[in-house]
Structures are given as C-alpha cells and as structure tokens.
Amino acid sequence: MNEKFSVSILVTNQPGVMTRIASLFSQRDFNVDTFTSGKTENNKYARITITASGDSRKKDQMLKQLSKLYDVKKVELMHPENTILRELLIVKIGATGEKLREVLDASSVFRSKVVDMSPGSVCVELTGETSKIDAFLNYIKDYDILEFCRTGLIAVERGKKCLTDDVPGIKTA
Amino acid sequence: MRLKGCDVIMEVLCEQGVNTVFGYPGGQVLNIYDSLYRYKDRIHHVLTAHEQGASHAADGYSRASGKVGVCIATSGPGATNLITGLATAKADSIPVVAITGNVPMELIGTDSFQEVDAIGLSIPVTKHSFLVKSVETLADILREAFRVAKSGRPGPVLVDIPKNVQIEEVEFENRPAVEKTEEPEPSMELLSKAVELINKSERPLIFCGGGVINGNCSEFIEPIAEKADAFVSFSMMGLSAMDCDSPRHLGMNGMHGRYAATKVFTRADVVIAAGVRFSERATGNKMKFAPGAKIIHLDIDPAEQGKNIDAFLQIAGNLKSSLKYILDNIDEKKHEAWSDEVNKFKTEEAAGAKKSECMMPWDVIRTVNKKAGPDTNIATDVGQHQMWVAQYYKFKKPRTHFTSGGLGTMGYGMGASIGASLANKKRTVLFTGDGSFGMNLNELATAVVEKLPITVVILNNKRLGMIRQWQSLFFEKRFMATVPDRKTDFVKLADAFGAKGFRAFNVDELERALDEAFSVNTPCVIECIVPEEENVLPMVPPNGSVENIILS
Numbered sequence: 127m128n129e130k131f132s133v134s135i136l137v138t139n140q141p142g143v144m145t146r147i148a149s150l151f152s153q154r155d156f157n158v159d160t161f162t163s164g165k166t167e168n169n170k171y172a173r174i175t176i177t178a179s180g181d182s183r184k185k186d187q188m189l190k191q192l193s194k195l196y197d198v199k200k201v202e203l204m205h206p207e208n209t210i211l212r213e214l215l216i217v218k219i220g221a222t223g224e225k226l227r228e229v230l231d232a233s234s235v236f237r238s239k240v241v242d243m244s245p246g247s248v249c250v251e252l253t254g255e256t257s258k259i260d261a262f263l264n265y266i267k268d269y270d271i272l273e274f275c276r277t278g279l280i281a282v283e284r285g286k287k288c289l290t291d292d293v294p295g296i297k298t299a
Numbered sequence: 300m301r302l303k304g305c306d307v308i309m310e311v312l313c314e315q316g317v318n319t320v321f322g323y324p325g326g327q328v329l330n331i332y333d334s335l336y337r338y339k340d341r342i343h344h345v346l347t348a349h350e351q352g353a354s355h356a357a358d359g360y361s362r363a364s365g366k367v368g369v370c371i372a373t374s375g376p377g378a379t380n381l382i383t384g385l386a387t388a389k390a391d392s393i394p395v396v397a398i399t400g401n402v403p404m405e406l407i408g409t410d411s412f413q414e415v416d417a418i419g420l421s422i423p424v425t426k427h428s429f430l431v432k433s434v435e436t437l438a439d440i441l442r443e444a445f446r447v448a449k450s451g452r453p454g455p456v457l458v459d460i461p462k463n464v465q466i467e468e469v470e471f472e473n474r475p476a477v478e479k480t481e482e483p484e485p486s487m488e489l490l491s492k493a494v495e496l497i498n499k500s501e502r503p504l505i506f507c508g509g510g511v512i513n514g515n516c517s518e519f520i521e522p523i524a525e526k527a528d529a530f531v532s533f534s535m536m537g538l539s540a541m542d543c544d545s546p547r548h549l550g551m552n553g554m555h556g557r558y559a560a561t562k563v564f565t566r567a568d569v570v571i572a573a574g575v576r577f578s579e580r581a582t583g584n585k586m587k588f589a590p591g592a593k594i595i596h597l598d599i600d601p602a603e604q605g606k607n608i609d610a611f612l613q614i615a616g617n618l619k620s621s622l623k624y625i626l627d628n629i630d631e632k633k634h635e636a637w638s639d640e641v642n643k644f645k646t647e648e649a650a651g652a653k654k655s656e657c658m659m660p661w662d663v664i665r666t667v668n669k670k671a672g673p674d675t676n677i678a679t680d681v682g683q684h685q686m687w688v689a690q691y692y693k694f695k696k697p698r699t700h701f702t703s704g705g706l707g708t709m710g711y712g713m714g715a716s717i718g719a720s721l722a723n724k725k726r727t728v729l730f731t732g733d734g735s736f737g738m739n740l741n742e743l744a745t746a747v748v749e750k751l752p753i754t755v756v757i758l759n760n761k762r763l764g765m766i767r768q769w770q771s772l773f774f775e776k777r778f779m780a781t782v783p784d785r786k787t788d789f790v791k792l793a794d795a796f797g798a799k800g801f802r803a804f805n806v807d808e809l810e811r812a813l814d815e816a817f818s819v820n821t822p823c824v825i826e827c828i829v830p831e832e833e834n835v836l837p838m839v840p841p842n843g844s845v846e847n848i849i850l851s
Contacts, residue, residue, distance in 0.1 A: 142418060142430075145419065145422065146422055149422045149423055153423050183605065183606075186605050187602065187605070187606055190601055190602035190605075190606075191602050193601075193602070194600075194602055195427075196426070196427035196447065
C-alpha cells in the first residue's frame with residue numbers, strides 16, 4: 127500500500143551531492159514529490175528534506191540506500207505527529223477592482239502576506255503545511271492565476287532532539 | 300618532501316601496497332605516465348589493448364588477491380571505456396580504484412577536447428567518486444578512495460584528476476596503508492535466535508553467496524553444514540566457497556542451477572542465507588521461493604535485507620562474526636530423513652543426464668577440470684558456457700572462479716584472466732564462447748606481451764547460444780542475430796596475436812591440446828567445436844519456480 131512520507135537527510139555541503147541523490151532516485155525508481163535543500167547551522171553540512179511516496183518496501187529501501195551514499199551523514203524518517211512541516215507558496219494573480227478585493231480578503235483569512243501589487247496583478251506569499259497551501263490554491267482556483275511556485279516541504283522535529291544529535295564529529299566540526 | 304601531483308599518486312599507490320596497475324595512456328594522463336616511468340621498479344604498468352580490458356583486469360586482480368585492483372585511463376573516451384568494467388565490479392562488490400585524468404580545471408565545462416563528465420558518468424556504477432580540485436587534497440582523497448573501496452561492502456571508486464593537479468607541487472609525507480573501516484558487529488540477540496531456529500530445524504539449508512568469498516569467511520561454511528547436518532546451495536558468486544566435491548555441496552541454484560540445489564529450497568524449513576542478495580536469477584518467482592522456510596539473512600549490507608526477500612531474521616554486520624557465532628553455538632545434529640530426501644533429488648538429476656557421441660560442452664569442462672590443478676584460476680565470459688562452467692566445474696578453493704555474475708558482462712573474461720594471473724602467478728583457464736570472446740579478444744595481445752599462462756578455451760557453437768536458447772524457447776525459434784555466420788579462424792587468430800592456437804573436435808584432441816597448453820607458460824587458444832543447438836538445462840523460466848523447471 128502506498129503512503130506519503132517525509133525524510134530529512136544531512137549531507138556534506140559538497141558540489142554534486144544533489145546529483146548523487148537524484149541519481150539514486152532514478153536508479154531505484156523512487157517516487158519523490160518535493161525536494162528542498164539548504165545550509166544548516168554548521169556550514170560543512172546541508173540539510174535536504176524530501177517528501178516521497180511508496181509502499182513500505184520502497185520506503186525502507188529509500189532510507190537504507192540513502193544511508194549508503196558517501197556524502198550522506200544521517201537519514202531520518204520524520205513522523206508527522208512529531209514534526210513541524212512547512213512549505214512556502216508565492217502565487218501571482220491577475221485581479222482588479224472587485225476581484226482584487228476578494229483575493230485580498232481570502233489572503234487575509236488564510237493569513238498570507240501580500241508581497242507585491244502591480245497594475246493588474248497581486249503577489250501573495252503563504253507558508254504552512256501542504257494541506258493549508260492546497261486549500262488556499264483550491265479557493266482561488268477560479269481566479270486568474272498567472273503563475274505560482276512552491277518550495278516543497280521542510281521538516282524539523284519538535285522538542286530538543288536534533289537531526290545532528292548522534293552524528294559523530296559534527297558538533298565540533 | 301615536495302612532489303608533483305603525479306608523483307604523489309605513485310607514492311600513495313606504493314603506500315597502499317599496489318605494485319601492479321592496468322591502464323592505457325592518453326593526453327590528460329601524460330604526467331601520470333611520466334611518473335610511472337620513474338616508478339618503473341616499484342609499479343608494474345600493464346598496457347591493455349582497450350581501457351575496458353584494464354578495468355576488467357583490475358577487477359580480476361582484486362578477485363584473485365583480495366586486494367584493491369587499480370586501473371588508469373585518460374579523460375573522455377578513456378573514462379567512458381572504463382564504465383562497463385566499473386559497473387561489473389559494482390554488481391559483484393569488487394574493490395577497484397580507477398584513476399582518470401581530466402582536462403585542466405580551467406577547461407572543465409568548456410567541452411574541450413576529450414572532455415567528459417567522468418564523475419557524472421561514474422555515479423550509478425561506483426560506490427563513490429572523487430574529483431580532485433587541488434593538489435593539496437590529492438593524497439588524502441586517494442587514500443580515502445582505497446578505504447572506501449575495501450570497507451564494508453566493497454566496490455569500485457573513481458578518482459578524477461585534472462591535468463593541472465597532476466603538475467602542481469605540494470608537500471608530501473608518506474603514511475601507512477589505510478585500513479578498512481571497522482565493520483559493525485551483528486546483533487547477538489538476533490544471532491541467538493538464529494541458533495535457536497537452526498537447532499529446531501529438521502531440514503536445514505545453507506544458501507551461500509559471493510559475500511562469503513568477499514568477506515574471507517569461506518572456511519566456516521562446510522563446518523556449519525557438518526555440524527547442523529545441512530546441505531549447501533550456492534548462488535553463482537558463492538560457488539567456490541566450498542569444495543565442490545563435498546557431498547553437501549549441491550551446486551548452484553536458480554535459473555540454470557542444478558536440480559537438487561533448486562529443489563531443496565521447496566523443502567527446507569530453515570535457510571541460512573550468507574552473503575547473498577536473492578537476485579531474481581537465483582530465486583525465480585519470489586512468491587514461490589522457499590515457501591516453507593524461515594530465512595536467516597546474514598549480510599554486511601543492511602540495504603540487501605528486505606530488498607528482494609523479507610527474511611524471518613535480518614542480521615546485518617560482519618559476516619565472519621555471524622558465521623563464527625553460529626558455528627560455535629549450534630548443536631550437533633543428524634537429520635537422516637532430510638539427507639535421504641536430498642540424496643534422492645540428486646539421483647533424480649543424475650538420471651536425466653544426457654549422453655552423446657560428439658564432444659558436448661560439459662565434456663570440455665570436465666576434461667579441463669581433470670587436467671587443471673586445484674589452484675588453477677577459472678575465468679568465464681557470459682552466456683551458456685558460463686552456466687555450464689557453474690554447473691560442471693568442481694572448484695576446490697575460494698577466489699578461483701572469475702565471472703561476471705551480477706552485470707553479466709560479455710567480454711569480461713580476457714581482462715579478468717590477465718588480472719588474475721598477474722595477481723597470484725597461477726595458470727588461468729578462460730572458458731568463453733565464440734560470441735563473448737569476440738567482444739574483447741584484443742586483450743590476447745596483452746596476455747602475449749605479459750607472457751601469461753592463460754589458456755583460452757572457446758566453446759564454439761557458432762551461435763550466440765544463450766540468446767538463441769531464449770529465442771528457441773520463448774520466441775518460437777525466430778533466430779534473430781544469434782547465428783552470426785562468422786568466418787573467424789580462431790587458430791590463425793591466436794597465431795596472429797603471437798599465441799598458440801589449437802582446434803579440438805573431440806575429447807582426445809582436447810586432451811592433447813591441453814597437455815601442450817599446460818606445458819608452456821604463455822597464452823594458448825583452444826577452439827572446441829561443440830554442437831550448435833544445445834540448451835543449458837535445467838532451466839527455470841523467468842519468474843517461474845521449480846514446478847516449471849525444464850529438465851530435458
């Protein structure tokens with residue numbers, strides 16, 4: 127049975143690391159929905175968050191095969207009930223007059239932020255869990271959406287525990 | 300001391316105990332070859348005919364010696380030609396370090412002459428690869444490459460060194476050879492459960508794979524089998540882990556395995572699977588594989604566990620420790636009913652053996668087997684002859700069987716034979732087919748120059764036999780591109796390369812040719828004319844089980 131899950135990956139901050147991870151996904155036919163990467167509190171390491179889908183064998187294989195990559199220092203399956211998950215959306219909507227009023231109202235209900243207003247268009251940014259972003263996009267779907275862009279999820283575990291906790295050498299690195 | 304990058308490469312190779320490298324020069328490795336000239340007395344460079352041969356030779360060298368094999372190629376086509384050899388080594392978990400030259404850093408990304416993204420190409424076929432961007436990091440990256448290649452589950456590593464890094468100077472200090480990273484120990488709790496299972500078993504079976512040979516723990520297999528009164532089935536990669544003449548050695552299982560070796564899985568109640576990855580060629584239809592057995596899966600690589608088969612116990616970690624624990628802790632058992640049953644499978648198989656007037660492929664293999672010593676390296680290419688060798692050759696010792704099991708690389712054998720012979724200074728017999736030999740026969744030139752005791756035994760059925768077999772069984776005999784009708788005269792060909800050529804139509808002629816070939820220490824080629832339409836049997840059709848086995 128297929129399920130969706132998110133995985134945090136701590137990698138050395140080296141060129142080519144993303145290629146290796148992407149190559150692994152294509153080699154093993156892993157289904158990845160979102161992929162985000164960025165610096166961490168330690169500049170020698172980068173942190174990647176992916177969301178993927180697959181059955182339990184695929185999930186298990188994804189975690190194990192990722193762990194085998196030379197540049198990968200830690201792989202962790204993020205449990206949704208204990209994880210802060212966030213995604214950022216920027217959407218550009220063509221609207222004037224009454225339509226613009228409605229879009230701005232909806233934006234404020236969803237607690238999103240207007241980041242640009244130009245003649246004939248408005249840009250809105252929204253952060254939240256995927257379901258919230260989806261709900262907002264669903265609400266405005268009948269408006270004139272010119273373009274939108276989503277970052278994909280990032281994930282951090284609640285509480286004091288960190289991804290880097292049991293990675294040897296990292297705290298001093 | 301202050302050294303140029305290219306000399307740093309030599310120093311690190313010497314540090315790691317490398318005294319033989321296989322390679323082919325080119326524009327972006329000129330400096331490395333200039334260093335090889337200076338280090339001639341410490342490193343023997345074997346010039347192959349093609350970079351693919353160099354990569355297979357490094358692989359064969361490693362399989363024979365257990366050490367890391369090394370090959371060198373130039374940028375661009377040199378690097379691309381290595382890829383098949385690296386993929387072959389990856390599939391069979393063989394430690395190889397490949398060094399490629401590249402264009403200078405300032406030209407990378409400009410599509411300069413003989414430039415290719417060697418790192419990008421290497422990603423799916425290596426364990427890891429390194430681009431050396433500065434001479435300061437060169438020595439440590441090379442050392443790290445050796446460590447990665449041989450640690451844990453071994454595999455190939457590529458180090459790409461741009462030309463400017465080879466020329467620049469750096470302060471260098473020698474260090475001791477790198478050690479393998481210490482392997483995680485298996486869980487004692489799981490191992491004690493495994494022992495309990497084995498003790499309760501009435502029909503125990505060991506399934507032995509290449510990991511046992513790579514992990515240097517072959518010596519545990521037979522004693523465990525003796526103590527538990529178990530039989531042993533083998534994946535092709537594990538065949539030489541135990542003396543094939545032992546009555547407990549059932550031979551290879553799977554698609555072209557021995558009948559008894561495949562059949563036992565349907566009856567076993569516990570399977571001790573050591574260093575195997577349950578490839579579909581070995582298991583057939585996984586739903587019908589070992590249906591009544593609790594499988595204990597022992598492997599160094601946790602990712603193999605749960606990949607193809609969900610074992611009852613998955614025990615990751617050092618394989619030798621696992622096997623030693625099992626041997627030390629299981630009870631001594633006798634299972635007479637089980638022995639009777641398995642012996643009956645063996646008799647059923649023997650009854651089906653085909654007799655013929657002409658020289659059959661297995662006659663060739665048995666004749667060579669009779670004349671060869673227990674230490675003789677036996678290499679193969681890929682196809683029908685490879686399966687017949689797996690079925691009929693009686694291996695006596697580990698690291699004497701050289702074959703491309705995972706990737707199935709036709710053309711593997713010539714390079715591997717060269718590497719094996721150079722590694723252990725032993726005679727090598729390469730069983731090949733007229734198809735496979737055609738792929739890399741250019742390496743005969745290398746064997747002649749190096750004066751290696753390699754005897755190439757070609758089973759010439761004038762067919763691309765294995766594919767012809769599938770066309771015969773599954774494509775209603777539409778033989779497309781498997782009957783090449785080539786006019787190659789292999790005796791003259793051997794002669795043209797400076798080797799000695801023989802042709803044998805029957806066993807007497809083969810014996811005489813072998814006597815002569817084994818009396819000299821230089822390459823010989825014996826073309827054996829075998830029937831054109833023989834199939835490899837038994838055969839379990841793809842995704843089938845022993846119920847669907849084709850016996851005759």
